[in-house]
Amino acid sequence: MTETGHYLAKMRATAPLVHNITNFVAMNVMANVQLAVGASPAMVHALPEVAEFALLAGALTVNIGTADTDWAEGMVQAAAVMTRISRPWVLDPVGVGATRFRQDLCARLLDLRPTVIRANASEILALSGLGGQAHGVDAGDPVEAAEAAARVLAAQTGGVVAVSGPVDYVTDGRQAFRIGNGHALMPKVTALGCSLNGVIGAFLVGQPPLDATVAALAYYGLAGEIAAKEAQGPGSFAVAFLDALAALTPEALSAGAKVRAA
Amino acid sequence: MTETGHYLAKMRATAPLVHNITNFVAMNVMANVQLAVGASPAMVHALPEVAEFALLAGALTVNIGTADTDWAEGMVQAAAVMTRISRPWVLDPVGVGATRFRQDLCARLLDLRPTVIRANASEILALSGLGGQAHGVDAGDPVEAAEAAARVLAAQTGGVVAVSGPVDYVTDGRQAFRIGNGHALMPKVTALGCSLNGVIGAFLVGQPPLDATVAALAYYGLAGEIAAKEAQGPGSFAVAFLDALAALTPEALSAGAKVRAA
Amino acid sequence: MTETGHYLAKMRATAPLVHNITNFVAMNVMANVQLAVGASPAMVHALPEVAEFALLAGALTVNIGTADTDWAEGMVQAAAVMTRISRPWVLDPVGVGATRFRQDLCARLLDLRPTVIRANASEILALSGLGGQAHGVDAGDPVEAAEAAARVLAAQTGGVVAVSGPVDYVTDGRQAFRIGNGHALMPKVTALGCSLNGVIGAFLVGQPPLDATVAALAYYGLAGEIAAKEAQGPGSFAVAFLDALAALTPEALSAGAKVRAA
Numbered sequence: 001m002t003e004t005g006h007y008l009a010k011m012r013a014t015a016p017l018v019h020n021i022t023n024f025v026a027m028n029v030m031a032n033v034q035l036a037v038g039a040s041p042a043m044v045h046a047l048p049e050v051a052e053f054a055l056l057a058g059a060l061t062v063n064i065g066t067a068d069t070d071w072a073e074g075m076v077q078a079a080a081v082m083t084r085i086s087r088p089w090v091l092d093p094v095g096v097g098a099t100r101f102r103q104d105l106c107a108r109l110l111d112l113r114p115t116v117i118r119a120n121a122s123e124i125l126a127l128s129g130l131g132g133q134a135h136g137v138d139a140g141d142p143v144e145a146a147e148a149a150a151r152v153l154a155a156q157t158g159g160v161v162a163v164s165g166p167v168d169y170v171t172d173g174r175q176a177f178r179i180g181n182g183h184a185l186m187p188k189v190t191a192l193g194c195s196l197n198g199v200i201g202a203f204l205v206g207q208p209p210l211d212a213t214v215a216a217l218a219y220y221g222l223a224g225e226i227a228a229k230e231a232q233g234p235g236s237f238a239v240a241f242l243d244a245l246a247a248l249t250p251e252a253l254s255a256g257a258k259v260r261a262a
Numbered sequence: 263m264t265e266t267g268h269y270l271a272k273m274r275a276t277a278p279l280v281h282n283i284t285n286f287v288a289m290n291v292m293a294n295v296q297l298a299v300g301a302s303p304a305m306v307h308a309l310p311e312v313a314e315f316a317l318l319a320g321a322l323t324v325n326i327g328t329a330d331t332d333w334a335e336g337m338v339q340a341a342a343v344m345t346r347i348s349r350p351w352v353l354d355p356v357g358v359g360a361t362r363f364r365q366d367l368c369a370r371l372l373d374l375r376p377t378v379i380r381a382n383a384s385e386i387l388a389l390s391g392l393g394g395q396a397h398g399v400d401a402g403d404p405v406e407a408a409e410a411a412a413r414v415l416a417a418q419t420g421g422v423v424a425v426s427g428p429v430d431y432v433t434d435g436r437q438a439f440r441i442g443n444g445h446a447l448m449p450k451v452t453a454l455g456c457s458l459n460g461v462i463g464a465f466l467v468g469q470p471p472l473d474a475t476v477a478a479l480a481y482y483g484l485a486g487e488i489a490a491k492e493a494q495g496p497g498s499f500a501v502a503f504l505d506a507l508a509a510l511t512p513e514a515l516s517a518g519a520k521v522r523a524a
Numbered sequence: 525m526t527e528t529g530h531y532l533a534k535m536r537a538t539a540p541l542v543h544n545i546t547n548f549v550a551m552n553v554m555a556n557v558q559l560a561v562g563a564s565p566a567m568v569h570a571l572p573e574v575a576e577f578a579l580l581a582g583a584l585t586v587n588i589g590t591a592d593t594d595w596a597e598g599m600v601q602a603a604a605v606m607t608r609i610s611r612p613w614v615l616d617p618v619g620v621g622a623t624r625f626r627q628d629l630c631a632r633l634l635d636l637r638p639t640v641i642r643a644n645a646s647e648i649l650a651l652s653g654l655g656g657q658a659h660g661v662d663a664g665d666p667v668e669a670a671e672a673a674a675r676v677l678a679a680q681t682g683g684v685v686a687v688s689g690p691v692d693y694v695t696d697g698r699q700a701f702r703i704g705n706g707h708a709l710m711p712k713v714t715a716l717g718c719s720l721n722g723v724i725g726a727f728l729v730g731q732p733p734l735d736a737t738v739a740a741l742a743y744y745g746l747a748g749e750i751a752a753k754e755a756q757g758p759g760s761f762a763v764a765f766l767d768a769l770a771a772l773t774p775e776a777l778s779a780g781a782k783v784r785a786a
Contacts, residue, residue, distance in 0.1 A: 032500075069571070095566070101573040190556050232764075234559065236766075238763075244495070290550075294713060297712050298758050305589070306623075311626065314623045501763055
């Protein structure tokens with residue numbers, strides 16, 4: 001693929017408006033992350049306006065973390081708009097294995113063919129098994145355990161599937177990449193996984209989904225590596241991470257990205 | 263007007279209880295900002311209690327950023343209480359140009375005559391044109407483009423209108439001021455605009471609306487200038503900004519405020 | 525009681541899943557606090573799944589800060605599950621004195637016998653007087669004023685009651701302790717009180733409620749003391765506090781805890 005820095009540069013030049021329907025824990029962090037990377041975030045979920053608003057956005061991100069009945073309906077409406085007008089949208093199926101409500105909602109969203117699904121290995125496994133048995137909360141499955149499921153999901157949706165972990169795995173069902181950037185402090189700060197989907201959404205606008213997703217993951221992980229160098233713990237890491245996202249140049253990204261074909 | 267530091271000192275001596283109905287992105291930041299400046303925040307929106315709670319507060323702030331049908335009803339109920347008992351309230355018409363739902367809600371809120379409206383230029387333009395055409399999301403209009411609209415709005419509501427930008431414009435329809443404090447990092451941190459309304463609300467308690475608003479804007483912008491001196495990016499800026507709000511003295515505010523008649 | 529560090533070590537070894545139904549202001553902070561201490565947070569409130577999810581958790585925390593009708597129902601359902609299956613849950617009756625809605629909700633929750641109630645003195649007084657007169661918002665009552673009420677509440681619920689203040693008071697109605705750890709900057713950061721309940725919830729899993737609560741309060745307050753040493757104000761304090769929670773060892777806790785029998 002083209003150098004990762006290219007996709008960052010194009011995203012910043014576009015400064016896309018990204019419509020996010022995300023959970024209450026992530027909203028503030030995700031907006032700050034999107035501002036730091038150079039995108040323009042909007043958090044809009046209300047049924048009287050969510051479909052109307054989706055028409056204005058370059059991309060949509062959907063995260064089911066704290067959805068309830070009305071929010072779920074809004075997610076489906078907004079995703080349906082994006083699919084209809086052929087704009088990209090990203091699904092984060094948080095805790096999909098935990099309850100029947102989450103499984104039913106994700107089944108509806110999968111039918112709308114997300115451009116990208118990003119989740120941890122346990123969630124990808126639960127998602128690929130919808131219709132099968134529930135998985136309970138995250139069992140801490142390793143990334144490798146979900147690679148076959150990721151390829152099946154990608155074939156099913158016609159989109160990209162990204163499995164997050166110490167080394168991420170990204171596939172469109174035909175090609176696949178591994179991204180080795182990241183740091184152990186990242187999962188110690190809440191909503192950094194959720195917020196990554198906001199970055200993927202921004203990268204997707206006007207760029208090829210597989211390459212854009214790989215570049216977004218490398219960028220995000222590299223910013224984490226840089227932030228960890230001056231962090232004393234999860235509090236100072238979160239602060240330095242936003243600074244690093246804003247400061248990282250396309251050249252530094254191309255130089256620091258750890259991407260290889262899988 | 264009196265020196266800006268005077269209004270800060272009086273607000274801190276009052277430590278007013280401010281009732282906020284704001285968006286999910288801003289809630290935590292706004293509460294921290296209000297605590298840092300010396301006010302006492304309360305976030306209350308539920309229909310079974312919102313009007314009852316409004317009676318306890320010195321001021322109310324309303325931000326439509328993530329409103330839905332029930333929240334909108336709560337905003338109208340609480341604002342109606344404040345208008346009825348002659349206590350100040352502040353309106354932040356986030357993204358009013360974007361959807362019909364926001365326009366309808368703002369039309370109802372305008373009828374309740376907000377003491378202060380604070381918004382960016384595009385929102386002020388959209389607000390003044392309610393009944394006219396929609397504007398889409400923020401078009402990045404310059405402050406100057408919204409000054410006439412601000413004066414019309416102020417005359418219509420009998421209140422103060424503040425247009426945020428690199429140089430803010432504040433008017434009650436007769437007098438007007440420009441405030442030159444602020445820093446380019448401020449719009450790179452989400453919800454700092456929303457949270458400013460919480461500071462205005464605190465300043466309004468027992469103080470004249472036009473002067474209190476001008477003082478609040480100068481104070482907020484000056485804290486941003488101070489914070490920017492030690493910031494490495496948007497993450498460290500947000501941290502230093504809270505520290506600066508808490509540390510800034512009335513004397514330093516009077517000395518650093520860049521206020522001039524317009 | 526056993527050394528406080530023992531309870532911290534056991535909590536970290538357990539890394540319990542804690543189910544939180546908390547307010548919008550606190551959600552992000554509480555999740556970060558729970559991650560920093562070594563627990564696993566989940567924020568779940570939706571009626572279609574809240575009772576199902578509660579079955580998966582080691583402990584539940586309930587905070588009524590921004591509850592509305594549906595959330596209140598979810599709180600009652602989840603607390604009922606925990607009581608039925610004999611797992612611990614914590615109640616934070618935020619602003620219970622302020623509105624009739626909060627008083628009614630807390631009366632329902634008290635009937636479900638929370639394992640621990642933690643609140644400030646004014647809230648404990650309001651809670652113990654349910655059925656009596658409303659108290660308005662926090663009157664800033666001193667901890668001592670609520671000690672008798674705390675003992676009555678503890679006897680009524682069969683649980684532990686913790687009164688937060690400069691020196692905390694914790695009782696199960698028979699024994700009582702005072703915890704002197706803490707710092708004046710802690711109440712200047714929003715949601716640190718709410719988030720403490722998340723730490724108590726994590727400590728409760730598999731540990732005796734009175735001792736676990738005392739240890740959690742000492743740990744939390746000691747982290748505040750450590751963080752204050754490098755803080756320039758409330759912004760930098762909040763960052764350093766998360767770092768301190770993560771870094772504090774059981775040995776340092778046992779050495780620094782200021783606990784005495786009351």
